[in-house]
Amino acid sequence: MIKKIKKVILLFFVLSLSTSLFAQTSSIEGVVVDSKNQLPVDFANISIYTVKDSVLLNGTIANQEGKFILKNLKAGNYYIKVQFLGYQSKLISDLNLAANQKLNLGKINIALNQQFLNEVKVVGQQVQSVNKIDKQVYKADQFVAAKGGTAVDVIKNMPSVSVDGQGEISVRGSKGFLVLINGKPVQTDAQTILSQLPANMVENIELVTAPSAKYDPDGKGGIINITTKKGADDGVFFGVNLQGGLPSVRTYGNKESQQRFGGDVTFSYKKAKWELSASANYLRNDNAGYREGDVFTIINNIKTTFPSNGERSFDKYNYGGRFNIGFNPDKNNAFSIGFFAGYKFQDRLADIDYDNTKTNLSNGQVIGRKQYFNSNLQNKQGDFVLGNFDYAHTFSNKSQLSFSTLYEFANLNGSTKNRNIEGATIFQNTLNTYKNPLNGFRTKLDYAINIGKGKLESGYQYRLDKQDGDFIYSEANTSGNFVVIPAFSGEVKATNQIHSVYSQYAGKSGKLEYISGLRYEYANRDLTISSDPNPHVLTFNNLFPSANILYGLNKGWKFKAGVSRRVQRTNNFELNPIPEREHSETLEQGDADLLPEFIYLAETGFTKSFNKGSFFSTLYFQDIKNPIQRVNSVYADTILNRVFTNAGRAKRVGLEVGTNLEPTKWWSFYAGANLYNYNIEGTIFNNSVEVRNEAWVYSINLNTNFMLSSSLSLQGNLNYLSNRPTAQGEDSRFLSPNTSIKKTFLKGRLSALLQWQNMDMGFINSNKQRITTFGSDFYTTTNYIYETDVFMLNLSFNLNKLTKKIKLPGSEFGEKEF
Structure with missing residues (x-):
């Protein structure tokens, strides 16, 4: 009996398993x-x-x-x-x-979809840019000249953005702006983090020039948000880019030959509830260069002139890896975790010959002459780590609660070796070293609910960043051993804490879109210096209001206007009072009591969409309290003391315009321009020196593309920045023209790109910048000459699931990303 029961159970199990397998x-x-x-x-x-x-x-x-x-x-x-x-x-x-x-x-x-194609007729011809109520959005793919470079090479083409010869980025003339990567803020300075991100991984760029209250109020120029490439629909995307530089056309007499090569790989996978994206990159991008300078100082009626010239070149590379995992278990919940780790290295060599002459101004007699050689090697490097976690929950009433946290670590360190040599004798040998790691943490909680015809959003955010800097200055004694100089050495510890809450309401009524909000912020800055027993504490309670409107007019015209209050916070470089001998001519230091800048922004303008493209124009105004300036004073006969200070008040009134055109199927054209008047008035050096400077400044960014055939295209690109006033002088114009030719193979999956960067041909005077400052007892002008006529070859392979035999416009990214 028991055996029969066992057989029945076994038979039942086999039948059940068979049925289950059969059903599948x-x-x-x-x-x-x-x-x-x-x-x-x-x-x-x-x-x-x-x-x-x-x-x-x-x-x-x-x-x-x-x-x-x-x-x-x-x-x-x-x-x-x-x-x-x-x-x-x-x-x-x-x-x-x-x-x-x-x-x-x-x-x-x-x-x-005929409706889709009709819409693209209006938008698709100008898919390279989209104008929204509080921002302008640009596709990175239109700027072929940036291929193989970094995110800096992409954003410098925006109508509001300019990059000078020093690599400093400005938005509407302001060097302060907030950087977001995929909507996540970074606390490392913009130039450093953007130079870590390969241009090939940039999907599009958002310029938020009048940010609403939900954004951090940081940055007088507004916000640049970089979104990176990832899979759009279920499936796999895989892309590889390789690049190499052809031999240099000009060497400028530099000691070493420049190396330029690199590559990046991107992989993304999306299936049902999961989404994974990962990428890695390496870029070596050395630059040859030269500099010419002329300086004089006056001390006790003795004038010292020391003109100079020599090598100024860069060896630099970076590498890194990123990944992001998204999980949507159901339609109401979404999780995301991301991670980035990278390393950046830069050596700047300045081998300069000086011709020093001392003259007694009372009688014009030359009382001394010296010729010497200065070798200056500055190193900057750092490890970077960023991690973020995000969670969003959608309730049954369509309201949404979201939580995010971000951690950032940057192990910044470097050194400056400075030697003055006369004949065979080293008469000065100094070494500056520093370690200045940054730890940043940010967490925020947001809630959004639909009320009436709009959405109410509110949230809280906490920010903390710490830097624990150790700065050592030493000089070699007669025995060649380095001895620490306490007056120029020490520790600087900085802690910034910010609590903020905000609320804003956004809606649409007929042809009118609107956003209005208010942000409150409590900020505390605590700076301690080992050589100073006095604490340097600064506490602020501030309100940051904002409002934006967008109104649809007839025939594709739209009117927009916005106002907001912003803050440009101080960084540790500007606050650090410990002097650093950056090179032979300068001793640099910050001000521990430097005040942040507070800015009121206002803008108004029009946008127009038409069959062949789009156009926009914006008139803007900035009122800047406590503008931070970098100014010089005489420290010694051949050394200028370069410090940061607040200088009264500044105002900027400007107009920016931009257009994307596609006159024919084979020719597209993009142009952006920014014109503004900058006025600064105030006093520096404890009210002993009056500052008053005003000038008109403009920048032009042009990009044109010719489709010579279905697989061959030619692109020209130009970035121009005019002369700019500073508190004590002027920075000269800066020009960078580029040309690229692109050939595709294998139905577009493989492409070869030849780039001619910084075209000069011996007569254009591109990639040069002169910086001039002066006062009652000094004058300095330096012409920085960077490498021109650089040729690069890029190869790209993309196994892209969206490659189509039928040519479709690529405008729907606007629907996916925004």
Whole structure:
């Protein structure tokens, strides 16, 4: 009896297992084709749902022949949705799948979305830029000249943005702005972090010139948000870029030959509830260079002149890796975790010959002359780590609660070796070293709910950043041993804490869009210096109001206006009072009591969309309290003391315009320009020196592309920045023209790009910048000459699931990202 029971149980188990396996062997297959030309629609997205509760059961992607198969399905009632960019969605219902059935749907015809194409007629010709209520959005792909470079090479083409010869980035003439990467703020300075991000990984750039209250109020120039490439739909994306530099055309007599090579790889995968993206890069980008200078100082009626010239070159490289994982367990919850780790290295060599002459101004007699050689090697390097976690929950009433936290670490360190040599004698040998690690933490909680015709958003944020700097200055004695000089050495510890809350309401009524909000902030800055027993504490309570409107007029015209209050916070470089001998001529230091800048911004303008492109113009005004300036004074006969200080008040009134045009199918054109008047008035050096300077400044960014054939294109690019006033002088104009030619293979998956960077040809005077400052007892002017006529070759391969035989506009990224 027991044996019979065991046999029945075993038989029942085998039948159950067989039935279960049998039920899982059903499948559905088919071929997706274009309804008009019957060509396969490769990489179309197929999703299967249960009829009972409309739950997404599974999904797949059609292959290059348009074929797909959904396997391991249970018997039941289903419906299928077929989707692809630019096509109308196709719904196949009433699919009654029997056990072990292999259902073949045959050809599934999908039609082009005429409404989508009509809309693209207005927007698609100008997909390279989109104007929104509080920002302008630009696609990075239009700037081929940036390929193989960094994010700096991309953003310098924006109409509001300029980059000078020192690599300093300005937005509407302001060097202070907030950087976001995929919406996440970074606390390391903009130039450093953007030079870590490969241009090939940049999807698009947002310029938020009148930020609303939900954003941090940091940055008088507004916000630049960089979004990086990732998968758009279910499937796999894989891309590889390699680049190398051709031999230098000009060497400027530099000791070493420049090396230029690098590469990056990007991988993304999205399937059902999961999304993964990862990338890695390496870039070596040395630059040859030269400098010419002329300086004089006056002390006790003795004038010392020391003109100079010599090498100024850079060896630099960086590498890093990133990944992001997203998980959406259901339609109400979303998790995301991201990580970045990288390293950056830079050596700047300045080998300069000086001709020093002393003259008694009372009688014009030369009382001394000396010729000497200065070798100055400055090193900067750092490890960078960023990590973030995000969670969002959507409630049944469509309100949303989101939480995010961000950690950032930058292990910044470096040194400056400075030797003055006369003949065979080293008469001065100094060494500056520093370690200045940064730890930053940020967490925020936001809640958004629909009220009336708009959305109310509120939130709280806490920010903390710490730097623990150790700065050592030493001089070699007669024995060649380095001895620490206490007066120029010490520790500087800085802690910044910020608590902020905000609330804003955004809505739309007819043709009017609006956003209005208020942010409150409590900020505490605590700076301690080992050589100073007095604490340097600064506490602020501030309100940051903001308001924006966008009104639709007739015939594609829109009117916009915005106001906001901003703050430009001080960094530790500006605060550090310990002098650093950056090179032979200068001793640099900050001010521990430096005040942040407070800025009121206002802007108004128009945008226009038309069949062949788009146009915008914006008039803006900035009122700047406590403008931070870098000024010089005489420290010794051949040394200027360069310090940071507040200098009264400054105002900037400007106009920026931009356009994207596509006059023909084979020619596209982009132009952006910014013109402003800058006025600064105040006093420096404890009110002993009056500052009054005013000038008009403009910048022009041009980009044009010619499609010579379906696989061959030629692009020209130009960035121009005019003379700019400073508190004590002027920075000269800066010009950088570039040309690129691109050839694609394998239906666009493989491309070769030849770049001619910083074109000069011996007569354009590109990639040069002269910086001049002066006072009652000094004058200094230095012409920095950077390498021109650089040739680079880039190879790119993209296994991109969105590559199509039918040419479709790429404008829908605006729908995905914004």
